[in-house]
Amino acid sequence: MHQTLAPHNRAEADQPYYLPTANETAVFTAAYRRKLPLMLKGPTGCGKTRFVEHMASTLGLPLISIACHDDITAADLVGRYLLTGGEMVWVAGPLTRAVRAGGICYLDEAVEARADSTVVIHPLDDHRRVLNIGRTGESIKAPPSFMLVLSHNPGYQSILKDLKQSTRQRMVAIEMGYPAxxxxxxxxxxxxxxxxxxxxxxxxxxxxxxxxxxxxxxxxxxxxxxxxxxxxxx
Known part of the structure; x- marks a missing residue:
């Protein structure tokens, strides 16, 4: 007989609900502790985004999510100068804010973004862990708590486009599917x-x-x- 799973305490009740299907929570935690970037591979609607929300809450980290699309640019991720009150003001993008906050930056369906925009993450997802901001000449060293997470739906996206090999090889991959x-x-x-x-x-x-x-x-x-x-x- 199936029973509704009720939270055991208030802290659990406030946490985004996620029911593990394999060892994904252990792999996520290990990747975070070893400062390794992560890629979630699985069909749409299988729980990738909820899983990231759950892990961010579990680890006590701020989460900044970016919904990738064909028109997203490197400036959309990193930031740009905007005219404000008659002067040009630098406005940090979500990726920059996530690095500075030492949280999780989640690129949802990263393959949808233009290839030239995702190249900006390469210095972040290897041993350097640095975000280079060309417009300001600034290099931001990611704090130990920062983590980069990408999601990818290879089922339909690989027909037309796929992640760059140089991006995939930098990632620890977790294969996800629909639950039993x-x-x-x-x-x-x-x-x-x-x-x-x-x-x-x-x-x-x-x-x-x-x-x-x-x-x-x-x-x-x-x-x-x-x-x-x-x-x-x-």
């Missing part, structure tokens, strides 16, 4: 109070869809889709 049926049922129940029968039925349907020929489908049923569907049913 029992875990997925528990997640759907925990996220919105769905009953066991409702959650089990949705997960059974999702797993049947996932076994179909994916070339005939624009997308499959993700865990996120199941959570939203259960919410609408409720």
């Amino acid at each position: 049926a029992d875990n997925e049922i528990a997640i759907v129940m925990r996220e919105n109070g769905a009953g066991n029968a409702c959650a089990a039925g949705l997960v059974k349907l999702a797993n049947a869809i996932r076994k179909l020929d994916t070339s005939l489908l624009s997308e499959v049923s993700s865990t996120r889709t199941l959570v939203n569907t259960a919410c609408l049913i409720n």
